[in-house]
Amino acid sequence: MKVRHVGRICAVLFVVIASFAWTQTAAAQSVITGKVTDASGNGIPGANVVIPQLVRGAEPDAARERARDLLGKLRLGERLDHRPSKLSGGEQQRVAVARALANKPPLVLADEPTGNLDEQTADRVLAEFLSLVRGEGSAALVATHNERLAAKMDRVVRLQEGRLQ
DSSP states (O other), X not given: OOOSXXXXXXXXXXXXXXXXXXXXXXXXXXXXXXXXXXXXXXXXXXXXXXHHHHHTTOOHHHHXXXXXXXXXXXXXXXXXXXXXXXXXXXXXXXXXHHHHHTTOOSEEXXXXXXTTSOHHHHHHHHHHHHHHHHHXXXXXXXXXXXXXXXXXXXXXXXXXXXXXX
């Protein structure tokens, strides 16, 4: 699959991404996409970013190094082994961002990536997310109801009454 707008960020307002019609299996989806999902209850940051890489066949040392690099860029380098209960909501969401980018997907899907965060934390997490997506050469599709967040995207597509505009 080729992604035309590498490094571009697109927001789709008022859409919840629930399934992907172009694939039949979770394994195929993971090759094509990285998903930023609800961060609540996710595991220890380092393992959370390493495991998806191991599933895809990465060498353990390379997977750990990639996890350290991504989490370091997200200012979580000192929190690699912390339990989820010891992480703030913003830190948990940044772990979700690192996990989504772990396998260098061409497309990152983010469904309300800052929906559970206060405005100031949401702005920080979003800035880090956008910077990493662009730096990794990925594209992102962000589903949100937040007009302020959508305004920070390269392109905005709206779904109104079942039609994309």
